[in-house]
Amino acid sequence: MNFKLYSDSTYTFTIHEQSPNYEKTEKFDGFCRLTNDTIYFTPFQFKPVNSQKAVLKNNFIEFVEAKFPLKLKIRKPIMPSVSDSLASKSYALFMYDSKHYNYFPQSVKPYDLTQQELAEVDRQLRNYFERNKAKLEKPIDSYCKQVTAVLNVSQEKEVYIACHCKGRDTNKDFEYEMMIHFRDGGSCHLGVKVNLTKHTYSEVFVNGDA
Structure with a gap:
């Protein structure tokens, strides 16, 4: 998977699947805006996971309220790196979504x-x-x-x-x-x-x- 964010507020997202007898490439594009640590997809949601926004943290893009959890690693830093933090040393952080996880009551x-x-x-x-x-x-x-x-x-x-x-x-x-x-x-x-x-x-x- 490859997500590219451009300075003109557009993006492209490419998914490539390959197996011994199958190969498929899908490409999505659209508009978004980056505000502080959040990407807002507008006027249309990010179709691959039906999400309207994503959060940048710990060198990942994590999509919010998506139909399934999706995190993408940032290859070219958009924000200051936290490579020396605990989050990069055998810890991975995930946003809690009660639609996908059941570790806590629904009220959290x-x-x-x-x-x-x-x-x-x-x-x-x-x-x-x-x-x-x-x-x-x-x-x-x-x-x-x-x-x-x-x-x-x-x-x-x-x-x-x-x-x-x-x-x-x-x-x-x-x-x-x-x-x-x-x-x-x-x-x-x-x-x-x-x-x-x-x-x-x-x-x-x-x-x-x-």
């Missing part, structure tokens, strides 16, 4: 973490790993972490962290889409919730062995 609202808050998430997760190292077997840096945050009805900041053992497929895909949790694989797949307001964590699950 998406929340955008600051780097300081992500550092607190990292501290709480490291505490969890330290206190459960006999059960988890692997150290925290052996995992890719996927993070999504919300405000609950009490206006508390809650975070869900999906942890997956690093590997060829995990390293390739973890930045782009929230991965499903497998029914086996032992502690290679686990979920933890952190309440940033209360500075506490709770275990959601650790997968059983195959």
Whole structure:
């Protein structure tokens, strides 16, 4: 997939699919405007995912209220880089959308973490790993972490962290889409919730062995 944004407020988006007996290329174009960290698609929505806007953060373009989650990596920086942040070191951030995820009740609202808050998430997760190292077997840096945050009805900041053992497929895909949790694989797949307001964590699950 290739998204290009031009100075005349137009864009092109190209999708190329290829398999041993099939090849297809689709190209979409339209108009948009960039305001601060948000791309607004107007007068027509971004057709591939039926989205009216996308947010630029952590060197990704993430489409909002889309028919399916879509993140695109920014190859040529539009905004200042955060390459030295935790978000680029085995953490991937995702905007919470209750249409696609069920980690929290329907009453929550998406929340955008600051780097300081992500550092607190990292501290709480490291505490969890330290206190459960006999059960988890692997150290925290052996995992890719996927993070999504919300405000609950009490206006508390809650975070869900999906942890997956690093590997060829995990390293390739973890930045782009929230991965499903497998029914086996032992502690290679686990979920933890952190309440940033209360500075506490709770275990959601650790997968059983195959």
